[in-house]
Amino acid sequence: MSASHHPSDELLLDYASGALGEAWSFAIATHIALCPTCRRTVARMEALGGVTLDASDAEPLAAGSFDAVLARLDTPLDENQPSTVEQALDDAPVLPQPLRHYLGADVDDLKWQRLGMGAYQLLIPTGEEGVTARLLRIPAGRPVPEHSHGGMELTLVLAGAFADTTGTYGRGDLQEADETLQHQPHAAPEEDCICLAITDAPLRFKSLPARLVQPFLGI
Numbered sequence: 001m002s003a004s005h006h007p008s009d010e011l012l013l014d015y016a017s018g019a020l021g022e023a024w025s026f027a028i029a030t031h032i033a034l035c036p037t038c039r040r041t042v043a044r045m046e047a048l049g050g051v052t053l054d055a056s057d058a059e060p061l062a063a064g065s066f067d068a069v070l071a072r073l074d075t076p077l078d079e080n081q082p083s084t085v086e087q088a089l090d091d092a093p094v095l096p097q098p099l100r101h102y103l104g105a106d107v108d109d110l111k112w113q114r115l116g117m118g119a120y121q122l123l124i125p126t127g128e129e130g131v132t133a134r135l136l137r138i139p140a141g142r143p144v145p146e147h148s149h150g151g152m153e154l155t156l157v158l159a160g161a162f163a164d165t166t167g168t169y170g171r172g173d174l175q176e177a178d179e180t181l182q183h184q185p186h187a188a189p190e191e192d193c194i195c196l197a198i199t200d201a202p203l204r205f206k207s208l209p210a211r212l213v214q215p216f217l218g219i
């Protein structure tokens with residue numbers, strides 16, 4: 001099994017060159033942990049850009065900081081160890097190891113916040129002003145209220161799948177959405193859909209009930 005929806009080359013290039021903010025980088029790094037194809041692409045981009053991975057120049061990382069997690073996710077490519085990546089896809093834990101380590105548990109043991117309609121979220125602190133990172137858990141077969149985006153949204157599927165007018169997204173797949181996309185994602189019927197979502201502006205819900213509860217849910 002491998003991802004079929006990948007970050008754009010532009011996004012990968014921003015990531016490889018260090019131009020992306022840390023929350024966005026977090027999503028790309030998590031995708032790369034699950035996607036050998038993009039892992040190789042980023043390695044090529046880093047090689048072309050002459051990015052040096054000289055650990056001795058790196059600043060010490062504060063324990064538990066978002067940066068520290070990024071550093072763990074962003075391990076240099078080792079072509080001789082492809083099994084590590086494949087293993088990540090088949091591993092029993094839902095969250096890739098660095099994300100699981102950062103949150104201190106796998107999905108069933110996290111302190112989820114109830115969103116209503118059977119959905120849950122878990123906010124992940126980021127060091128980026130105005131940028132929100134969260135895990136979302138949408139019950140199997142249920143829709144997310146139809147919405148558009150005030151800014152950019154990256155959604156990375158970690159378990160289950162969701163579908164909208166742009167396609168079906170399974171584990172490892174990443175969707176880039178911006179102001180032009182209005183959609184109503186549905187979780188696939190087989191199992192709950194768990195996603196990592198990064199947004200830089202509140203979602204714009206179409207229905208009045210969704211708009212009314214939005215301020216209380218912080219979405």
Ligand SMILES: [Zn+2]
Nearest residue numbers: 003006035038
């Ligand atoms: Zn990919």
